[in-house]
Amino acid sequence: MVEAQPSGVRIRFRTRATAVELDAVATRRVYAGLPARPDGVYDLLVDGRLAGQQSVPGGNTLTIDIATGTTDHQPGPVGTVSFTGLPDIDKDLEIWLPWDEITELVALRTDAPVASATDDGRRVWLHHGSSISHGSNAASPSTTWPALAAAHGGVELINLGLGGNALLDPFTARTLRDTPADLVSIKIGINLVNADLMRLRAFAPAVHGFLDTIRDGHPTTPLLVVSPIYCPIHEDTPGPASFDPEALPAGEVKFVATGDPAEHVAGKLTLRVIRDELARIVEQRAASDPHLYYLDGLDLYGEPDFAELPLPDRLHPDAATHRRIGERFAKLVFASDGAFAATRSA
Template sequence: MITTPLTPDLVHGAVEIEPTPAGLVPHRLPARARAQVTDAQLAMAEAQPAGVRVALRTAATYVELVTVPTKRVYVGMPARPDGVYELVVNGEVTDRGSVRGGTTLTIDLAAGTYEETRGEPGSVRFDGLSPTVKDLEIWLPHDEAAVLVELRSDAPVEPAPDRGRRRWVHHGSSISQGSNAATPTGTWPAVAARAAGVELVNLGFGGSALLDPFTARAVRDTAADLVSLKVGINLVNLDLMRRRALGPAVHGFLDTIREGHPDVPLLVVTPLHCAIHEQTPGPAAIDPEAFAQGRTSFRATGSPEDVTSGRLSLEVVRAELAAVVAARAGSDPHLHLLDGLELYGAEDERTHPLPDALHPDAATHGLVGGRFHDLVFGGAGPFKR
């Protein structure tokens, strides 16, 4: 057995790699951004390595990844399944597994509390690989944080070579992070990225696509050939701002990104269809009847009449985002708009309903990812070659 320490050159898709006594922690926000917010939800989301993978080249017939995962336990809810690690060999998904044990994060949604209990490392092993030299990727769970400890194998490993692929940086909400997707390569951005042959940096943060200035700076400072932003749903379901603030906030977010990426294709994606918030402002809340039955479902607590006083619905957000992109079109020929209803609309809800009224299921992630690929990377799309 050969033991290889995890080093940053083996980890792709993270914005920053934090060395700790326990191992490497992949982050999807840099330390400067993390220092500017105390929100536990964002801290949890950015540490969950959506789109992050260990990428290597080796002739090994097995590889074993040792990590310290963080399991989430929600008070009063059924146990969550373990996070999924996926093995990709020369571009094809060939195996899946999980790491047992680790740290436990107990979350009480009613009380708004988080309690962490430290745990020990575990491992996931992939056997039966060809003894020929090959490119391997181990995609980390999109919804379970992990400290990366070491790699074990029966042959030496080296970092995967640069294949010259374009780098796509995408920012969005929990839907972009992959909420309710079954596997890390099954999140809609991963589906689109793999189909297009691009390197994904997924900056989707559950509950936290909120036009935060530090997120704009993180996108600005991350190397990118393509950038997309899917914003709106969190602004509504947190009831974060009013219509008067939205346009200037979006302009400022785009201005910051353009400081670092003045000419790259930049795509603004409006929200997917979500019936509870189409005409009704937030905040969103857990449905108490569903919660009493051990299910998670959401409802809007605002009123459609609140829109007249400036509160946001998804219909309002789509109109405001379209207005911002139109206003900038003359000075920014590389800025584009995609209506999220083309990815998932009201008709789709009939055949692919949102299980919790807010997030798509695994099959719908595949549907959205395929449509995004066709509309954006294919044909006359803004990210076409």
């Protein structure tokens, strides 16, 4: 499901059109017994600046029963988003597709011819991460933290954030390996903890193998490993994570950690354990890989940030926090002395 949600995907072209229409079929999730989720948003950017936002009506409905794990898919009609009153000049337009809906494109209509967008020679940044990278609780597709960081850094984003599935899967590593890019980053940790997927013994070799595979296709590309941001429920408590049974009856989605803090001694993963291990692995590998870098996720969102901007569901940042993380990432990573400084492109 999350592979089919087009986080970071946009339609980009150059035109004098003053009116643009896009027909699409959305597939929206409905969780039985919980309040309806907001419809996905389509962002229109004109020469890089936000100029309009709409949601497509109609579409399919995927009803998910959390208690039983069953799903029900009901088909729906094609819908249209329409942007009018655009300036009658040559301009680059981008329509960012919703990060949280499966989207089938049907037709694009304009009132003037279209051509390929301007090739501005921007570097391509390939990023992989969890639901936070995917966009969870961001306000819109162009304001997820990776999209904001890319805008600040002046790079072209390919976002391989996979909600709930940043799990060191070999197929993901192969996809990163085979995707052309000037810059690569992986943000790893939270899903491994909240899925209770592996123990410390398996984690370190899995990280090495994941990085080895990426390096097969990007031997000298700047490669940044980012550890998890601050998340109190999993700092010292292993997974698995679960929906809070006390919040669900009130129609709220909140998460709790169900592991035992004492179990980390036996190798269960917590966020603190993962940060320490990732820092160790990168330091070890960097001795022979001068293009490998590490960023502590606490530098993007730490305990003081949580006090000011708490995670609404105890797991995912809100829109303001996405903006903060994106701005900090850009400041730390795209700076002249950062991992993705222009002078360090492969």
